[in-house]
Amino acid sequence: MKFTKMHGAGNDYVYINCFQEQIEHPEELARAVSNRHFGIGSDGLVLICPSKVADFEMKMYNADGSPSEMCGNAIRCVGKYVYDYGLTQKTNITVETLAGIKKLDLILEGEKVVLVKVDMGAPILKASQIPMKVDKEQVIESALKCAHAGHTAMLHEPASNSECLGRFLDNPVKVEEEPVIDYPIQVNGNTFFLTGVSMGNPHAVLFVDDVDAFPIEEVGPHIEGHALFPNRVNTEFVKVINRNCVQMRVWERGSGETFACGTGACAAVVACVLKGLTDEEVTVKLLGGELQIHWDRNKGTVYMTGPAEVIYDGVYRLQNNNNKKEKE
Numbered sequence: 001m002k003f004t005k006m007h008g009a010g011n012d013y014v015y016i017n018c019f020q021e022q023i024e025h026p027e028e029l030a031r032a033v034s035n036r037h038f039g040i041g042s043d044g045l046v047l048i049c050p051s052k053v054a055d056f057e058m059k060m061y062n063a064d065g066s067p068s069e070m071c072g073n074a075i076r077c078v079g080k081y082v083y084d085y086g087l088t089q090k091t092n093i094t095v096e097t098l099a100g101i102k103k104l105d106l107i108l109e110g111e112k113v114v115l116v117k118v119d120m121g122a123p124i125l126k127a128s129q130i131p132m133k134v135d136k137e138q139v140i141e142s143a144l145k146c147a148h149a150g151h152t153a154m155l156h157e158p159a160s161n162s163e164c165l166g167r168f169l170d171n172p173v174k175v176e177e178e179p180v181i182d183y184p185i186q187v188n189g190n191t192f193f194l195t196g197v198s199m200g201n202p203h204a205v206l207f208v209d210d211v212d213a214f215p216i217e218e219v220g221p222h223i224e225g226h227a228l229f230p231n232r233v234n235t236e237f238v239k240v241i242n243r244n245c246v247q248m249r250v251w252e253r254g255s256g257e258t259f260a261c262g263t264g265a266c267a268a269v270v271a272c273v274l275k276g277l278t279d280e281e282v283t284v285k286l287l288g289g290e291l292q293i294h295w296d297r298n299k300g301t302v303y304m305t306g307p308a309e310v311i312y313d314g315v316y317r318l319q320n321n322n323n324k325k326e327k328e
Contacts, residue, residue: 001016001021001023001315001316001317001318002016002017002020002021002313002314002315003015003016003033003040003313003314003315003316004017004081004085004310004312004313004314005040005042005310005311005312005313005314006077006080006081006308006309006310006311007073007077007259007288007308007309007311008072008073008074008076008077008260008262008288008306008307008308008309009073009259009260009262009286009288009289009290009291009306009307010258010259010260010286010287010288010289011043011071011073011074011258011259011260011261011262011288012041012042012043012259012311013042013043013044013045013046013060013071013073013074013077014033014034014040014042014044014045014046014316015046015047015048015077015078015081016045016046016047016048017048017081017085017087018047018048018049018050019048019049019050019087023047026045026047026059026061027061027065027066027067028065029045029061030044030045030061030062030063030064030065031063031064031065032318033045033316034062034063034255040314040316042063043062043063043252043255043258044060044061044062044063044068044071044074044254044255045060045061046058046059046060046061046071046074046077046078047059047060048078048081048082048087051095051096053096053101054093054094054095054096054101055082055088055090055093055094055095056078056082056087056088056093056094056095056096057095057096057097058074058075058078058095058096058097060074060097062252062253062254062255063254063255063256064254064255065254066253066254067098068098068201068253068254069097069098069099069200069201070097070098070099070102070199070200070201070263071201071261071262071263072118072120072199072261072262072263072264072265072266072291072304072306073260073261073262073306073308074262075095075097075102075104075116075118075262076104076116076118076262076304076306076307076308077308077309078095078104079093079095079104079106079113079116079118079308080106080112080113080116080308080309080310081310083106083108083113084112084113084310090106091105091106091107091108092104092105092106093106097200098200099121099199099200099201100121100200102118102119102120102121103118103119104116104117104118104119105117105118113308114307114308115305115306115307115308116305116306116307116308117303117304117305118262118303118304118305119301119302119303120199120200120262120263120266120301120302120303120304121199121200121301121302122300122301122302123197123198123199123266123267123270123295123302124197124198124199124200125179125180125196125197125198125270125274126178126179127139127178127179127180127196129198130180130196130197130198130202130203130229131202131229131230131231132180132183132196132202132228132229133227133228133229133230134180134183134228138183138184139178139180139183142180142181142182142183179195179196179274180194180195180196181195181271181274181275182194182195182275183195183196183228185204185223185226185228187219187222187223187226188218188219188222190219192206192219192223193206193207194206194223194235195271195274195275197266197267197270197271198267199263199266199267199270199302200263201234201253201263202229202231202232202233202234202253203233203234203235203236203263203264203267203268204223204229204233204234204235204236205235205236205238205267205268205270205271206223206235206236206237206238207238207239207240207271207275207277208237208238208239209239210239211237211238211239211247211248211249214237214249216237216249216251216257217256217257219235219237219251220235220251220256220257221251221256223235223251224251224253232253232254233253234250234251234252234253234261234263234264234267235250235251236248236249236250236261236264236265236267236268236271237249237250237251238268238271238272240272240277240278241285242278243277243278243279244278244279244281244282244283245282245283245284245285246268246269246272246278246282246283246284246285247284247285248264248265248268248284248285248286249286249287250264250286252264258288259286259287259288259289260286260287260288260289260291261286262291262304262306265284265286265291265293265304266293266295266302266304268284268293269282269284269293269295269302270295270302273295273297280294280295280296280297281293281294282294289306289307290306291304291305291306292304292305292306293305
């Protein structure tokens with residue numbers, strides 16, 4: 001099986017051209033190739049496939065074999081692959097994902113793609129759609145704090161505490177339709193406050209004072225599998241540097257800590273803007289590099305711009321149903 005290993009800001013995946021290859025058991029293959037000791041080594045597997053509704057389809061699987069709706073770093077690499085490997089001559093393409101059809105602008109240097117700008121769509125902020133199983137009283141309390149602090153994100157217009165509370169008393173069902181900002185969660189005896197955002201896949205954004213020293217390996221798995229998130233969750237640990245720059249580490253659902261997460265960077269900036277911590281255009285510094293994120297609230301969409309790079313091409317062979325391999 002021919003493959004290409006690529007990365008976007010250090011978030012590395014194994015890419016298979018399914019115009020040429022047929023993959024029968026992608027979940028098993030994802031676990032095999034992702035193993036960094038006995039496989040190729042990656043954060044997961046991406047299949048580049050034909051699509052009936054877009055130029056291409058991206059199917060992706062985490063390192064544990066679980067399917068993933070969307071990955072911003074992976075889709076940038078898909079854009080580079082289809083252009084650099086001659087599957088298209090267009091520099092504006094569409095890619096079908098489980099999170100919908102995404103529009104990509106391919107930025108060239110010479111005859112190769114060096115940057116990709118992705119229209120990531122509108123962030124999903126309703127608790128029921130992220131999804132999060134929130135407590136009604138806690139969401140009301142968070143809404144009251146938000147209104148008291150003068151944040152307009154939850155109410156879309158300034159409101160007094162009584163006006164805010166009245167919204168929920170008039171229609172309690174609306175609680176699960178509200179954004180979830182600074183929602184408390186208990187992990188190992190500690191209380192963390194998270195903001196929920198979906199970019200087609202679920203994210204929990206936590207703000208910390210020291211990203212480098214934060215025990216992400218201890219906290220990340222507990223949040224990922226917390227009962228608050230029925231589909232598990234990706235978790236971003238964010239430090240605000242200034243109005244236009246943040247630092248972030250990420251614990252990805254099904255993969256553990258990775259060097260970058262495109263949808264996570266988008267979710268982090270959305271959370272920052274909701275809390276009034278940054279402007280709408282922000283540089284996100286990750287372990288593997290930087291991404292430029294712009295939440296254009298007038299257009300109702302988030303744009304992500306970042307690099308995509310080929311590491312190497314190879315051939316992967318499975319023998320006698322054992323995960324033995326040869327790379328050429």
